[in-house]
Each structure stands twice: as C-alpha cells, then as structure tokens.
Amino acid sequence: MDIYPNDDFPTLERDGKTFVEICASEEVLRRKGTRVEFDEELQIAIFRIGERLFAVSNICPHQHNPSLHEGEISQQDCTITCPLHGWTYSLESGKSTSSSHSKVRTFEVFEEHGVVYLEQPEPIEPAWAM
Numbered sequence: 001m002d003i004y005p006n007d008d009f010p011t012l013e014r015d016g017k018t019f020v021e022i023c024a025s026e027e028v029l030r031r032k033g034t035r036v037e038f039d040e041e042l043q044i045a046i047f048r049i050g051e052r053l054f055a056v057s058n059i060c061p062h063q064h065n066p067s068l069h070e071g072e073i074s075q076q077d078c079t080i081t082c083p084l085h086g087w088t089y090s091l092e093s094g095k096s097t098s099s100s101h102s103k104v105r106t107f108e109v110f111e112e113h114g115v116v117y118l119e120q121p122e123p124i125e126p127a128w129a130m
C-alpha cells in the first residue's frame, strides 16, 4: 500500500515532535511494507512485526533506490532485506547487517485508537541545492 501525505493529513504534537496521522492500523499488514511518500526523496517504509511497528527510510543506501517497502521482512531478526541486491537493515537501529558503513534513517511510529501516527520527517535538502 502506498500513502501520499499532504497538508490535509491531521497531525498530533507529542513530546515536542509532530506526528502525521497516516492510516488505519489494519492497513499496515504483517508481511508487507507500507510506503509513505512525502516526496520523491522523502519516502518512509512502515513494517509490522508482531505488535510493533517500525519506520525506516524507504531509500536503500546501496544504489539510492526506493525499494525497501518491497523487501523481505525477517520477523525473527527484525530486519528488512532490500529486494534488489540483498542488503539487510535492522528495523530497530537502521544499521546495515551487510555493510558496516551503511545505515537507513529510522523514524518514530506508533498506533493509538486504531490509527497509525508517523513522525513528520524533516525535509531533505536536495543535493543540487547544497
């Protein structure tokens, strides 16, 4: 499932952070990632393992590909494996278990009263603007 948040999506302030109301809890499935695309560069993949939700950047650092939401979820290791070349990332820390230098950003996500809330990510400065 793909979600494209815009300014009409309700938000919630908690602990000094803004969270966006993304979808209903039942829309985040157990064996499939949910892609949340704020814009082309700013995509987040949400995964459900057991009762927990995890949110990481959807952009695989290996070849900068927006593919992690289609990766293989390991419930046992709490990892996601990119479907393109098999790099694996911890859903808890974002660290790659395939390459010691690689890491995906992690984001806070929680559900309350049947609704999934995702930390509003800071906009990414495009490389051409730096």
Ligand code: FES
Residues within 6 Å of the ligand: 060, 061, 062, 063, 064, 065, 067, 082, 083, 084, 085, 086, 087
């Ligand atoms: S793009 Fe993800 S492992 Fe190559």
